[in-house]
Amino acid sequence: MELAAIVGERGVRSDALARSAYESDGFMLQREAPSIVVLPRSTEEAAAAVKVLRREGLVVVPRGAGTGLTGGARPIAGGAVLGTARMKRILEINPDDRFARVEAGVVNVHLTAATCSHGLFYAPDPSSQTACTIGGNVGNNSGGPHCFKYGSTNRHVLGLTLVDSDGEITRVGGIEPDPDGIDLLGPLVGSEGMMGLVTEVTVKLEPSPERVETLLVMFESLDACCDAVSDMIAARLEPSAIEILDRLTIEAVEASVLRAGYPEHAEAVMLVEVEGGPHEVDAIATDIIELARARGAFEARRTADDEERKKLWAGRKGAFGAMGRIAPDLYVADVVVPRTRLREIVGVASRACAARGLKLSNVFHAGDGNLHPNISYDRRDADEVARVLAAGKEIMEACVAFGGSLTGEHGVGLEKQGEMCLVFGDDDLAAMSDLRAAFDPHGFWNPGKLFPVRGCREIEARPLGSEAR
Amino acid sequence: MSLDALTEIAPRIGERAGAPLLAPRTLEDLERCVAFARDAGQRLSPTGNGTRLALGAQGAGGDAWLHTPALVPTGESGILEYVSGDGTLTARAGASMDTLRAAVAEGGHRITPLLPAGSTLGGVLAAGRSGPDRQAFGPMRHHVLGMICMDGNGRVHRSGGRLVKNVTGFDLHRLHAGAQGRFGVVLEASLRLVPRAEAEVLLVSRVLSSTADAARAALHVRDLSGLKLTGLVVEARRVHVLLTGREAQIDADAARVHSALDVEEECAGEAATDALLGAWRGDAGLRLLTRPSRCAKVIEVVAAAGVREDALSVEPGAAIVVVPAGEAGRCAAALSAEAAPRLVELGVTFDARMPDAPAWCAQPRSGAAATWTRRLEEAFDPAGVFAPATRGAR
CATH class of the missing domain: 3.30.70.2190 (Alpha-Beta Plaits)
Structure with a gap:
């Protein structure tokens, strides 16, 4: 009732249908219906909603379009989803100073469409750009084919507005291309919704090539x-x-x-x-x-x-x-290796799938060393699911052994949190945990993601969602 | 007494700006220094070659300097890995930037930022220094792929990696880049390299009637459709345009610049980049950060306050107006009366890389951002071991 007064009747959903619609992102293997879905129309509404949710003891998963592929936007049992789907305004396009200010729910491709008449464009272009949002791109530090030349999202974000776990609204960064001092903006980009809700973003625009x-x-x-x-x-x-x-x-x-x-x-x-x-x-x-x-x-x-x-x-x-023609479900791996080792990792993926009787296709950002071995499967077949995950794990392990890493653009989310120990040690993860706690000491935002739940000497040994209880 | 004990761990190799310069030779020595300082309530200022002192740092904010070049074993370059085929470089923080530049040049790469000689990798990263090539490549922090740092707890932690694309874990290295060592000492860093261009040319305009006019002219060049600029700088009322790329394209682009700008001097080949670096004075002093379209207005306000226009160094594309170090003190005094509030009205933020910066230059964080910063300090350096070099009012 209180939330409805803030975001309007259409902005609060707790019926079974809505809860079911939000039970996963693009990583279909893990599902959990939220208790409630809240869809504010503005930063102020989001901040007010956060205060209510916090007071009621609910943890919150931020969500853009839900196109993420690692479970980063999968709800926490008993928690809320706070989505930006109704925050779709392009607030400013400034061709002279080559920036745009948008609400977080603006769809990626809509931004470029709005800027092209000025001879400008927004460079990050994930394959899901017709659906994914700028806020979601910030959360995952998303890439896309043209990031080979232009870099991932973090090179294009000049500033953002963040609602923190106290419901405070803070503007971080601005429009200056090279500000001085401690960079709070950098760590927020790619923080997988674990430090706050991004509601507005100021991005750099590039001049269209001749x-x-x-x-x-x-x-x-x-x-x-x-x-x-x-x-x-x-x-x-x-x-x-x-x-x-x-x-x-x-x-x-x-x-x-x-x-x-x-x-x-x-x-x-x-x-x-x-x-x-x-x-x-x-x-x-x-x-x-x-x-x-x-x-x-x-x-x-x-x-x-x-x-x-x-x-x-x-x-x-x-x-x-298009791969939906091959099988009902698709596991999209996202790994990265030095660009001197592309052939080797493609070979590993091929063998890992062949040995398990799985159908593999490859479509990837080769120029960045960012591979997407895609495994087609049927999630109703538990045995096949187990084989898919085992193959994915083998590919990740091989990447790390080749000097690569777990993810180039999709994030860690739930899918790869166990493998974080392959890349980082206890002190690395503890430092990252400290970084997160500086922004969100309550564990209010997207708890139970990214950090390993077990292993690595129990860095984060608490069960999912328990941090705020 | 405490300092004597510290010098037993890390030998004193000299003095810099009035504070002893200590040289830990190994990671273990460094760890012991940090632990000792933590227990004894001493404060240490990490430093590279001290080139930042020329940027306006007044001296050690703490009791002693920690000299990171000492961590590069004698006779070694500090390069840990240069993967020419992947365009990446990993080196110790104390490695000389000049050595790194020479090494990657042999493999056909160059390092951004383009900066004057003498600095160390860690010093450049901690100070958040970018060069006049930021027009094309953006600020320095965009090219840091990963770091290893030791924080005030003595904890060695790593983030990012050595890959050109990687989103595994949080980007702690972005926090350390530009933090002036506040959260720890940079030990190692990986950089994305830039291919060396086939051709380079620097075009320099005649002296224009004012620096504001030069800034407008520079933005006119920037806005020429399809023109790709590597550097765009105004020095002494002259527009400097650096073009790099394929030879035929550079010839065509240079012709377009000629049609838009009254070019008086032209310099081609590798000397072009050196010439731009030689002319550029934007590395130190009082920096006024604005937006490109307001550069000319900001310059006019500064000039109206009595600041000598020829002294200004401007990067119109990056929206930075710099009063170089030698002039910055006079400028600060000139601005303090009426002009500073006008600049604030124009949305200018100040970055005082100069000694004795006036109080109005300080724009401390407030609200949640101040709280986040305090929590970060408490987590990464709870005892306050690390004291950045002092810099004016900051």
Whole structure:
């Protein structure tokens, strides 16, 4: 009743249908219905709602569009979900100073659509950009294909508004590109909703390039395609995106409505975007094609035609959806390795899945060393689920052994918290826990995520959601 | 007495700005120094080569300096890993930036920030220094991939890693970058490298009628459609434009700059970057942080207060107006009467990298941000072992 007075009747849901709709994010293997879903329309409403929820002893999971893939937005039993779905206003676009100020619930692609008439764009472009929100991107420090050139979300956030566990509203950062002193903004980006609710974000906008070309390069072997990418990085070529799709992905995309025009007889295709001035584009594209051919590419072509480029990229970004043709569920792994070791980790993923009778497809940000081995499965089959998770674990372990890490852009969430011990020791995790406690000493925000629940000498030994009780 | 005990752990190798310079040779020595200081109530100021003193640090905020270059074993470069094929570098904090630059140049890379010679990796990171190449690459902290630090508890902790893309765990290294050692000593850091360009050219305009006009002219160049700038600086009322990239493109871009700007000097090749660095005076002094569209207005307010315009160093794209160190004291005095409130009205924030900064430069955090900062200090340095070098009113 009190919450309804703050956010309106439509902003509070505790019926079974709504609770069920929010029981997981894109990581379907872990579900938990929240007690209540609260959807404020403004920062002030969010802050007031936080005060009520805190007083009532509920822990809170912040949520954008729920497109996350590691369970970061999965509710806590008995807790609340505080969503930004109704905070969708673009508050300011400033072309002179090249920034935009948006509410956290603005969908990623809507921001770029709103800025393109000014000759500007917002660079981070996750594959889910037609659904995911800017606030969610901040929570996960999201990436996307063009982060190869432009970097992940943390390089594009100038400031944000945070509601903390006391319901206080604080503006962190501003519009200055290079502020001085202690950087409180940096650790908040990518904090997986564990330090507060981000309600507004000020982001940097990039000038649109003069010319953009997409290269479609085809290989008879996925290994050769990976090696070509490693060569490009070693040669210090600077396209804006380097993506790889393997044969199974190509087939799924071409059999779907997306029909991007990928060659179905290729074992792998590399999709490269080159941008800049015409001479620069020409020089980089020429070098890339030469290197790819030296690695055995059987065809490589350039296109500056907008329609064709859009189709090629729509296929890439829609690839995860297209895989629904293969099986009802998809486990999207997200690991990262040094770019000198792409071929090796692709081999590990392939063997890990083959040994368990699982169907693997690969579509990934090769230029960043950020792999997405995708395992198709049916979550109603408990044995298959166990095999999928075991394969995922093996891939993560191999990545760490290769000098890589657990996640390049999806975050740790629930899925990878056990593996955090592979990367970090007790002191590292304790320091991170201290960082979190400085912003949220009550364990109010998204408890039970990211830190290992067991192991690592019981860094966080409390059961999920117990911190605020 | 306490200092004597400390020098038994870490030898005193000299004095800097009135405080003894202690040189721990190993991690264990450093840990013992921190533990001793914690128990004895002493305060230590981590330092690299002391180049920040030239940026306006007045001296050690504590009882002694901790000299991190001493942690680089004698005869070694401090480089722990340079993966040319991945474009990453990991080095000890005490490593010389000049040594690191030379090493990665051989592999076809360069380090951003572009800064004058003499500093150490840890010093640059702790001080949060960026260079005139931030127009293209953004601030220094965007290129730090991971760090290992020792905090005031003597706890060695790591965050991030050596990968160009990685979101595993919280970005503690972003907290340490620019914190001036407040939360601990940087021991090791990994950086993302930038490919060395095939061609470079620096274009310098004639002297314009005012610094404000030069800033407007610089922004006009920035806004030329499709033009990619590496550096954009106004010094002595002249616009400096650094272009880097493919040769044919640089030629075409330089022609466009010529059409928009009355270019008086041009310098090509590797000397172009050096020439920009030689001209740039924005590393030290009183920094006024604004937004690009207000740069000219801020300059006019500063000039109206009697500050010599030629003294100003401006990066219009990054929205920074700097009164270099030598002029900063006079400028602060000139501004204090009426101009400072006008600058605040314009949304300017101040960063006083200078000695004797006036009180109005200090913009302390308030509310929740102050509480978070206090909690961070309590968690990472509860005994207050680390005392950043003092810097004006901060």
